[in-house]
Amino acid sequence: MIQSLTHLDREHLQEALNRSGQKVTTQRETVFSVLLSERDHPTVDEVFNRAREAMPGLSLATVYNCLETFVSCGLVRQVNHERESTRYCPNLAPHAHFRDKETGRVHDIELPPEVIKSLRSILPPGFDSEVIEISFLGRAQGKESTSN
Amino acid sequence: MIQSLTHLDREHLQEALNRSGQKVTTQRETVFSVLLSERDHPTVDEVFNRAREAMPGLSLATVYNCLETFVSCGLVRQVNHERESTRYCPNLAPHAHFRDKETGRVHDIELPPEVIKSLRSILPPGFDSEVIEISFLGRAQGKESTSN
DNA sequence: TTGCGGATTAGACTCATTCTAACTGATTGA
DNA sequence: TCAATCAGTTAGAATGAGTCTAATCCGCAA
Structure with missing residues (x-):
């Protein structure tokens, strides 16, 4: 509804x-x-x-x-x-996506700033990125919540 | 050739x-x-x-x-x-991809094990992931190498 | 009230990918 | 040696998400 x-x-x-x-x-x-x-x-x-x-x-x-x-x-x-x-996802906070192999459902995973920082730090000099996409593929047990 | x-x-x-x-x-x-x-x-x-x-x-x-x-x-x-x-990419070492907004070219970015670990650590309990995809979108200056 | 411009609409179109069914060619085993 | 089998290859048709087009709609300003 x-x-x-x-x-x-x-x-x-x-x-x-x-x-x-x-x-x-x-x-x-x-x-x-x-x-x-x-x-x-x-x-x-x-x-x-x-x-x-x-x-x-x-x-x-x-x-x-x-x-x-x-x-x-x-x-x-x-x-x-x-x-x-x-x-499509109306969650604007920085987050990664976890896709459940079995159900196909997508869960949002909160992305702490220090993880984002450590990711940015692996870029060689001269590489400048605005957008980072992170997605996990696997199984989510329990948790019936659809998350966002 | x-x-x-x-x-x-x-x-x-x-x-x-x-x-x-x-x-x-x-x-x-x-x-x-x-x-x-x-x-x-x-x-x-x-x-x-x-x-x-x-x-x-x-x-x-x-x-x-x-x-x-x-x-x-x-x-x-x-x-x-x-x-x-x-x-398609024949590089099997764990790596992320960086896509150059301007040229469309894709560069491989080495993924140190500790970064992978820190990424895994953000998954809530019950979430088990086999595959992590990481991609950056941005600009790569200089560097004419196509990397792999 | 009329005209303008953005928004909406149905349906045609695109194009990456998948499917299908026929064919090929190597291997097996009688 | 020959036929059967079977994985792999092939051309072309089919699929389906997404985009484009051209007509229409609608709300606002002159």
């Missing part, structure tokens, strides 16, 4: 869109609330299906557009695993 | 294929030597084009098959970046 946006989330959305000169639309609100309602790193298709419950006329292209918009204005992160469909 | 396999490399190939019950073929030798000749993380298409210089009849499907075979018997690693074409 999609929860509608809290006042705070709506503000967050509006602020980020305005900052990059884009508008708040009901489609964007709907897609954004899908991402916030169940933080399980859905694919475009999953977002599409969930969003249509609230907004039956919504088109797949729009979901692609909305998600791309969110990524470009820094509201949401893309998560890629091998060549599987791209997944 | 594709160099033909050294005696050692040919043995390496044979050993790995035999271990998983598969055969050495001239196609596999050709594709393997393409990977070793220029360690620049080529895409399937690049491998295909280079390999055809030495073996004009070679088909794309075979290149896919060979590379898949090498991956499955642990001779070669796949490198994925966002949703771009998969690249």
Whole structure:
């Protein structure tokens, strides 16, 4: 079930869109609330299906557009695993991803600053990186939480 | 220009294929030597084009098959970046990848064991990972080497 | 109220990858 | 020696995530 946006989330959305000169639309609100309602790193298709419950006329292209918009204005992160469909994640804190081999589920793993620092330190001189992607593949026992 | 396999490399190939019950073929030798000749993380298409210089009849499907075979018997690693074409890398030592935003070139970054350890240590209890993928995105100045 | 520009839409298109089914060629064993 | 077998190869078709296109929609400002 999609929860509608809290006042705070709506503000967050509006602020980020305005900052990059884009508008708040009901489609964007709907897609954004899908991402916030169940933080399980859905694919475009999953977002599409969930969003249509609230907004039956919504088109797949729009979901692609909305998600791309969110990524470009820094509201949401893309998560890629091998060549599987791209997944989307509204957690902006620095974190790695853990992909459960068995369930396919993706968990967020908090990334302490000192680990980020030690990673940056392995870069030879002259290499300057803005983005570091870290993903684990393995098994997660117990833990039914979908994490975020 | 594709160099033909050294005696050692040919043995390496044979050993790995035999271990998983598969055969050495001239196609596999050709594709393997393409990977070793220029360690620049080529895409399937690049491998295909280079390999055809030495073996004009070679088909794309075979290149896919060979590379898949090498991956499955642990001779070669796949490198994925966002949703771009998969690249292939015959460096089996633990390493991260650095993708140059400007040139698109991929460099290998050595991964010291203590960094791997510190990464593993951020996993909560119950999470067990076999594979860790680390990729940097940024700019590499100077350094014309294609690294491996 | 009209016009403008951004957003949305359906459907066509792309292109990496996978699948399929036929063929090849080496090996086995009768 | 010949046929059977079987892994590997091949061309081309199929798949499917994602992108593009061109038409339409909608909200706002003149």
